[in-house]
Amino acid sequence: MLHTVVALVEDRPGVLNRVASLFRRRGFNIESLAVGTxxxxxxxxxxxxxxxxxxIVDQVEKQLIKLVDVIxxxxxxxxxxxxxxxxxxxxxxxxxxxxxxxxxxxxxxxxAVDLSPESVILQAVAQRDRVNGLLDNLRSYGVxxxxxxxxxxxxxxxxxxxxxxxxxxxxxxxxxxxESGRLPEGELPFASD
Amino acid sequence: xxxxxxxxxxxxxxxxxxxxxxxxxxxxxxxxxxxxCLTYAGATTVFGYxxxxxxxxxxRLPAHPQVRHILVRHEQGGGHAADAYARATGELGVxxxxxxPGATNLVTAVQNAMMDSVPVLFLTGNVARNLIGRxxxxxxxxxGILMPAVKHNYLVMRAQDLAPTFAEAIYLATTGRPGPVHIxxxxxVFLEEAEFHWPERVHVRGYQVPGAAxxxxxxxxxxxxxxxxxPIILAGHGIVISRSSEELQAFxxxxxxxxxxxxxxxxxxDQRHALSYGMMGMHGSYHANMAAxxxxxxxxxxxxxxxxxxxxxxxxxxxxxVIHVDIDPAEHNKNIDTAxxxxxxxxxxxxxxxxxxxxxxxxxxxRWIDDLARAHADSLAVPEGPELTVQYVVQQIAxxxxxxxxxxxxxxxxxxxxxxxxxxxxxxPRQLITSGGLGTMGFEVPAALGAQVARPDASxxxxxxxxxxxxTFQEIATMVDEQTPVKLAIMNNGYLGMVRQWQELFYxxxxxxxxxxxxxxxxxxxAYGIKGIRVEEPGQVDAxxxxxxxxxxxxxxxxxxxxxxxxxxxVPAGAALSETVESADEVV
Numbered sequence: 001m002l003h004t005v006v007a008l009v010e011d012r013p014g015v016l017n018r019v020a021s022l023f024r025r026r027g028f029n030i031e032s033l034a035v036g037t038x039x040x041x042x043x044x045x046x047x048x049x050x051x052x053x054x055x056i057v058d059q060v061e062k063q064l065i066k067l068v069d070v071i072x073x074x075x076x077x078x079x080x081x082x083x084x085x086x087x088x089x090x091x092x093x094x095x096x097x098x099x100x101x102x103x104x105x106x107x108x109x110x111x112a113v114d115l116s117p118e119s120v121i122l123q124a125v126a127q128r129d130r131v132n133g134l135l136d137n138l139r140s141y142g143v144x145x146x147x148x149x150x151x152x153x154x155x156x157x158x159x160x161x162x163x164x165x166x167x168x169x170x171x172x173x174x175x176x177x178x179e180s181g182r183l184p185e186g187e188l189p190f191a192s193d
Numbered sequence: 194x195x196x197x198x199x200x201x202x203x204x205x206x207x208x209x210x211x212x213x214x215x216x217x218x219x220x221x222x223x224x225x226x227x228x229x230c231l232t233y234a235g236a237t238t239v240f241g242y243x244x245x246x247x248x249x250x251x252x253r254l255p256a257h258p259q260v261r262h263i264l265v266r267h268e269q270g271g272g273h274a275a276d277a278y279a280r281a282t283g284e285l286g287v288x289x290x291x292x293x294p295g296a297t298n299l300v301t302a303v304q305n306a307m308m309d310s311v312p313v314l315f316l317t318g319n320v321a322r323n324l325i326g327r328x329x330x331x332x333x334x335x336x337g338i339l340m341p342a343v344k345h346n347y348l349v350m351r352a353q354d355l356a357p358t359f360a361e362a363i364y365l366a367t368t369g370r371p372g373p374v375h376i377x378x379x380x381x382v383f384l385e386e387a388e389f390h391w392p393e394r395v396h397v398r399g400y401q402v403p404g405a406a407x408x409x410x411x412x413x414x415x416x417x418x419x420x421x422x423x424p425i426i427l428a429g430h431g432i433v434i435s436r437s438s439e440e441l442q443a444f445x446x447x448x449x450x451x452x453x454x455x456x457x458x459x460x461x462x463d464q465r466h467a468l469s470y471g472m473m474g475m476h477g478s479y480h481a482n483m484a485a486x487x488x489x490x491x492x493x494x495x496x497x498x499x500x501x502x503x504x505x506x507x508x509x510x511x512x513x514x515v516i517h518v519d520i521d522p523a524e525h526n527k528n529i530d531t532a533x534x535x536x537x538x539x540x541x542x543x544x545x546x547x548x549x550x551x552x553x554x555x556x557x558x559x560r561w562i563d564d565l566a567r568a569h570a571d572s573l574a575v576p577e578g579p580e581l582t583v584q585y586v587v588q589q590i591a592x593x594x595x596x597x598x599x600x601x602x603x604x605x606x607x608x609x610x611x612x613x614x615x616x617x618x619x620x621x622p623r624q625l626i627t628s629g630g631l632g633t634m635g636f637e638v639p640a641a642l643g644a645q646v647a648r649p650d651a652s653x654x655x656x657x658x659x660x661x662x663x664x665t666f667q668e669i670a671t672m673v674d675e676q677t678p679v680k681l682a683i684m685n686n687g688y689l690g691m692v693r694q695w696q697e698l699f700y701x702x703x704x705x706x707x708x709x710x711x712x713x714x715x716x717x718x719x720a721y722g723i724k725g726i727r728v729e730e731p732g733q734v735d736a737x738x739x740x741x742x743x744x745x746x747x748x749x750x751x752x753x754x755x756x757x758x759x760x761x762x763x764v765p766a767g768a769a770l771s772e773t774v775e776s777a778d779e780v781v
Contacts, residue, residue: 010399013348014336021341055526062523068345068365071399163398 002031003050003057004083004153006161007064008072011037011044015069019046022067028052028060032085032150040163043071047152071163080156086149087124087131092142094118101141108134119144216389223352224253224383227316230359232259233391236285236314238278238646239263240271244291245331246318249383263646263675265639266667268295272302273636274643274668275313279306280626281601281647283436285367286313292320293331296377297338301633303373304342308630309457310434312371314362315339321381322350336377344372350379352387364395369402370521371434403520405541413533414492414516415549418448421490421514423558426452427473427502430629431495431519431539432461433622440543441494442466447547449554450492451562453481455502457629458495459619470562474502475764476611479569479773482764484562486510486771493517495539498528499630508769518542572761572775573615580755581731583609583684587616590654590682593738599651601626601644605637605661608690611760613656635664638681642668645677652680652742659685659711669721672747680741680748686756687711694759698780699766718749727751 009015016035023030031049038045050060057075065073089110093101098120102112105122108130114121122138124131128151135143155161214233221229227250231237237260243251254262265271268290275286286306290299296317306313319325320332336348345365347358358376366374406414418424432441432454438461445452445468452462453473462469473481485491485503491513496502498517503509506528516533517525525534535542575584587609594600595618602617604610604627619625626644628636641655662683672679684690693707718725724744728737728751741748762775774780 014340017337018340025341059523059527062525062527065399066521066523068397068400 001051001053003052003060003075003077004081004151005048005050005057005060005064006074006076006153007046007048007070008038008040008161008163009044009046010069010071011042012069015044018067018069019048019064022063023060026059026063028056032148034085034150034152036152038162043163045161047150049151072161074161076153076155076161081153082156083127083151083153084125085128085131085151087122087126087134088113088145088147089122089124089135089138089143090145091120091122091138092118092144093120097141101138104134104137108137110134214389214391217391219389220386221389222249222253222383223355223378223385223387224250225256226352226355226387226389227359227378227383228253228257228260229389230356230391231287232257234285234359234363236287236363237261239287239289240265240274240278240643241289242268242271242291242295244293244295244318246292246320246380247289247295247383249380250289250318262289263671265642265671267665268298269302269635270639270642270665270668270671272299272313272315273305273633273639273665274646274671275315276302276306276311277603277626277640277643278647279311279313280309281623281644283434283623284312284647285363286311286643287316288313289316290318291331292318292335292380293333295331296333296335300338300342301631303339303375305628305631305633305636306373307342307344309628310371310430311373312366313373314366315343315373315375317375317377318383319348319377319379322379323381325379335375339375342373343375344370346375346377348377348379349382352382352385353390355382355387356389356391360392360395361397365397365400369400402538403522403536404538406518406535406537406545410533410535410537411542411545411549414535414546417490417514417516417533418450418492418546418550419553422555423488424448424450424490424492424555425484425488426450427455427485427491427493427496428452428458428461429455429494429496429502430457432458435495435520435538435540436622437495437540437543438462438622440540440547444543444547444550447552448550449552449559451484451559453477453485455496455499455629456614456627459614460622460624463620464618465620470566472614473770475504475766476615476760476762477502477764477770477773478566478573478615479762479775480562480565482762482770482773483565486769487561488513491515493519493529494543495519497521497524500528503529504764504768504770504772508771510770569762569775575616576758579730581729581734581753582758583612583752583754584616584758585731586682586684586728586734586752586754587612587656589734590656590738591617593735593742594652594654597652599648600624601648601651601653603627603637603641603644603653603655605656605658606632606634607658607661607692608694608758608760609656609658609684611691615760634658634661637661638665639668641679641681642672642675642677645672645679646675649677653677654680654682657681657683658690659683659687660689660709663711666717669717669723669747669749673721673723676746678744678746678748680750682741682750682752683714684754685711685714685751686754688756690756690758691760693756695766697759698763698777714749714751723747723749725749725751727753729753
């Protein structure tokens with residue numbers, strides 16, 4: 001079964017490495033992983049889709065939160081949540097069958113974001129199943145290129161997945177956490193990221 | 194997260210022991226900042242090995258005479274010595290290495306400390322910042338290589354970040370479930386100047402230190418403890434790490450529960466205590482393994498439900514209820530289904546449990562275990578006869594130090610390690626220093642160095658395998674330099690004994706790559722300029738031990754022991770504890 005695990009992590013070099021390494025080492029199966037910034041300074045959010053039974057996911061969560069750079073972990077699998085992924089699909093089509101392709105796109109609420117004489121790029125922002133449905137209908141035309149982001153998830157309603165409290169941190173340590181790991185301008189990037 | 198409400202955990206601490214550091218606010222080089230940090234944290238014994246990129250740090254060592262640098266002969270040795278230093282004292286150990294090969298040579302020692310939850314600060318130099326990522330001379334991605342082997346690690350890119358990083362690193366290494374923390378420092382960061390500013394508080398928002406248990410947890414555990422007819426305690430390294438021997442004893446006595454320990458839990462409860470029933474596990478005693486298999490309640494305390502201690506997980510004892518107290522919640526339900534997982538420090542949770550449970554005793558259950566212990570004493574007996582056995586040597590070393598409260602016993606890994614666990618009568622915390630989780634051969638020599646540096650007045654005996662000894666014995670040179678009077682007792686039979694035992698029992702006597710020729714160990718002693726004693730028969734053992742103890746410097750003892758002995762009892766690999774066998778005839 002697929003589980004949706006959300007992790008709030010320090011926005012620091014090496015975090016992705018630590019998380020990926022943990023999954024590999026313990027044999028956890030990542031279906032997809034999406035990372036991005038949040039409204040909170042210095043905190044990134046990972047949405048990780050994990051394949052496995054409940055016991056495995058319990059271990060995934062515990063091992064994740066054990067990483068010092070991981071601030072918070074929530075399992076949104078059974079939560080009321082908005083789940084989305086973005087897909088860009090380059091489909092082979094000409095002026096003759098373009099209309100058909102665009103009709104299929106509109107049924108699945110995908111948008112055309114690029115046109116050329118022999119192709120169209122469709123953008124779908126949807127749940128996984130709808131993206132799969134769209135793809136199934138496009139295959140006969142010829143999918144030239146496909147790119148899907150991992151799923152991102154957010155709880156419905158006012159309940160949030162956020163760190164919230166930074167009051168405990170002295171300004172000095174906050175500055176350190178905020179700045180550390182980010183290189184002075186003009187230096188080389190980290191080897192590990 | 195599916196955790197119950199508990200008292201707020203600590204996620205910060207005062208980083209400043211008392212007064213601010215004398216150098217606070219001064220402009221210093223990165224190298225001076227590092228040495229000021231170690232000084233202020235009280236971590237002033239450093240096992241290190243110099244090299245190009247750490248030269249700026251070495252250059253400043255003479256200006257900080259309070260920092261004692263011990264020049265080891267191999268970085269792995271430095272790492273194990275720092276690890277043993279930490280095990281012997283409970284204080285932070287420090288190991289230092291240069292970039293590239295220096296850092297990669299540390300890997301075994303880092304993982305060893307990780308597996309056994311030992312607080313060690315590993316410092317490595319790295320190439321200068323503008324050379325990182327360019328595959329220059331002696332560059333290795335030490336941060337990346339060590340990442341999965343540490344509790345946490347850092348690459349410090351600015352001198353101004355050094356002090357906050359050290360404060361945080363030392364906090365992480367020594368609190369909660371302790372462990373190794375690694376700091377990687379580019380060469381030019383040692384040279385860069387910054388204001389030395391040790392932070393007032395350390396606050397790591399992704400890190401919490403569990404303390405006491407919640408009332409619900411204690412109630413749930415107490416109900417089961419009060420209802421149990423055949424309860425058993427499995428005490429682990431956490432009891433030793435958390436200095437909770439008294440709390441363990443008080444709890445066991447109040448609830449009348451027999452105590453078994455893991456290998457690293459040895460010494461957590463004095464083995465002479467009436468409720469102490471010794472070690473369980475692959476080479477635990479028969480009665481201990483049967484007690485764990487037949488209990489109706491298993492209480493794991495500060496242990497991680499490891500396969501060497503519990504045998505085949507699925508068949509440990511499916512009928513028993515399990516209560517598991519551990520400071521690391523990731524250990525709960527990892528290997529064993531647990532009815533009552535309690536995340537907390539045993540030091541705080543045990544008094545809570547003691548106060549919550551009814552005073553009880555389980556005379557029938559205890560008698561059942563006692564009867565088993567009597568009936569199966571033979572498999573643990575020290576063989577008698579004309580031949581010199583490891584068991585006999587270990588027993589005589591134990592007897593010679595029976596009244597020595599300070600003696601420290603170090604081991605390598607293999608048969609001799611198990612015989613030490615069985616026959617050394619380990620009765621005090623931190624008395625036994627052994628590589629449990631990783632099972633690192635070669636630990637015994639550098640670990641003995643580290644233990645003796647930590648406890649200069651203690652009698653330190655290292656029981657060495659003849660295989661492991663040859664992996665790291667170059668540290669004898671360090672012992673000579675540092676005048677550490679370690680007694681290195683080699684159990685020499687020309688075999689990798691445990692491998693031989695497995696080949697005999699499970700590979701139909703097909704002995705492959707297991708017999709090794711050995712050098713003349715007396716000549717090795719002579720080459721290093723230390724005393725050597727060869728022992729070939731049982732009658733010479735006591736005099737050799739006396740001689741070694743009386744000698745003020747390091748001593749190398751070459752015990753020519755039998756080659757064909759097996760460690761009994763044994764839980765065959767992959768078997769359940771209930772399938773413990775006591776002789777080769779029982780191995781299918």
